[in-house]
Amino acid sequence: MPITPEHEIHQRRFGRNLGLGLVLASFVALVFGLTVVKVKMLDPEITAQEVVR
Amino acid sequence: MTDTSVINHDNEASFGDFVALLKPRVMSLVVFTALVGLLVAPAGVHPVIGFSAVLFIALGAGASGALNMWYDADIDRIMNRTKNRPIPAGKVTEGEAFGFGIALSGIAVVMLALATNLFAAGLLAFTIFFYAVVYTMWLKRWTPQNIVIGGAAGAFPPMIGWAAVTGGVSVESILMFALIFVWTPPHFWSLALFMKEDYSSAGVPMLTVTHGRAKTRKHILAYTILLIPVSLGLGLTSIGGPVYLAAAAAMNLWFLKGAFAILRRHEDTAAGDDYATERAFFRFSLIYLFLHFGALLVEASLRSFGLGGW
Numbered sequence: 079m080p081i082t083p084e085h086e087i088h089q090r091r092f093g094r095n096l097g098l099g100l101v102l103a104s105f106v107a108l109v110f111g112l113t114v115v116k117v118k119m120l121d122p123e124i125t126a127q128e129v130v131r
Numbered sequence: 132m133t134d135t136s137v138i139n140h141d142n143e144a145s146f147g148d149f150v151a152l153l154k155p156r157v158m159s160l161v162v163f164t165a166l167v168g169l170l171v172a173p174a175g176v177h178p179v180i181g182f183s184a185v186l187f188i189a190l191g192a193g194a195s196g197a198l199n200m201w202y203d204a205d206i207d208r209i210m211n212r213t214k215n216r217p218i219p220a221g222k223v224t225e226g227e228a229f230g231f232g233i234a235l236s237g238i239a240v241v242m243l244a245l246a247t248n249l250f251a252a253g254l255l256a257f258t259i260f261f262y263a264v265v266y267t268m269w270l271k272r273w274t275p276q277n278i279v280i281g282g283a284a285g286a287f288p289p290m291i292g293w294a295a296v297t298g299g300v301s302v303e304s305i306l307m308f309a310l311i312f313v314w315t316p317p318h319f320w321s322l323a324l325f326m327k328e329d330y331s332s333a334g335v336p337m338l339t340v341t342h343g344r345a346k347t348r349k350h351i352l353a354y355t356i357l358l359i360p361v362s363l364g365l366g367l368t369s370i371g372g373p374v375y376l377a378a379a380a381a382m383n384l385w386f387l388k389g390a391f392a393i394l395r396r397h398e399d400t401a402a403g404d405d406y407a408t409e410r411a412f413f414r415f416s417l418i419y420l421f422l423h424f425g426a427l428l429v430e431a432s433l434r435s436f437g438l439g440g441w
Binding site for chain 2: 087090091093094096097098108111112115119
């Protein structure tokens with residue numbers, strides 16, 4: 079049997095890490111999207127006054 | 132050290148094992164009912180906020196599923212249906228499942244509060260508490276009415292979806308809750324009639340075991356009758372309409388017919404045809420709930436064209 083550096087367990091761990099990575103990336107994208115939507119919903123006049131002050 | 136140690140990696144968890152901890156099949160029902168609750172609510176919501184709300188309601192439900200698997204690991208090891216779950220299969224440790232469940236619960240509640248409002252987040256927190264503590268820890272192993280009261284946990288999602296938009300409760304959201312709440316007992320007891328699960332050796336008091344199968348058949352009919360006013364009553368509220376009411380009337384008639392058929396069955400005949408009637412009733416119960424919420428969605432889309440409703 080040849081000694082190969084790649085074992086099945088490495089693939090499974092890679093799958094787990096990839097999955098978690100994608101979940102975290104989508105979470106970041108979602109929070110960013112929510113922020114954009116929430117900021118746009120703010121009343122423009124009030125936010126303008128806040129900037130002046 | 133003279134000896135070599137061999138580490139067995141066969142049982143190391145994959146990504147899918149952690150997904151399995153969230154009970155994805157239960158989650159699909161949660162997603163659907165929460166989405167309907169959110170869409171039928173008066174006043175619209177931005178799609179990104181609506182999507183986030185449904186996502187975090189589903190995540191909260193999944194987290195409570197993980198906590199349920201953590202606490203019930205001892206039972207799951209005994210019963211055939213559950214012994215391949217991640218913890219009994221040795222893929223995930225009990226501590227990991229507990230940490231996973233607690234962390235996701237916190238994330239889901241905080242994110243729902245930030246995306247929508249505190250009231251909806253509070254309801255979600257209560258739902259997780261109800262399922263993981265009231266149902267799993269207190270009721271499940273103590274009373275044969277476990278399913279009746281535990282059904283409340285599964286009934287909250289449309290109410291949370293509604294609250295995410297409106298910030299409160301109303302007759303409509305309470306009736307959506309009541310529909311799932313009263314539907315749960317006949318749904319699960321018909322399953323208990325044909326899944327001859329060894330609940331007694333696992334120490335779970337199931338109605339079929341504690342009060343007998345004949346009594347369970349009577350209970351199914353009682354709850355099916357109780358379901359009729361709830362289902363039709365929902366049709367008279369602001370989210371109902373003629374389409375919903377017609378669909379609800381037809382489905383209740385069919386459901387009632389099935390419940391009577393189950394009541395009249397003798398155990399020997401039931402065993403003879405491998406519980407065909409009970410299986411059919413169980414399958415229909417899923418359609419029953421799906422079509423009720425589907426009809427609410429139809430009414431909501433008709434209303435946007437100025438049709439439907441009252």
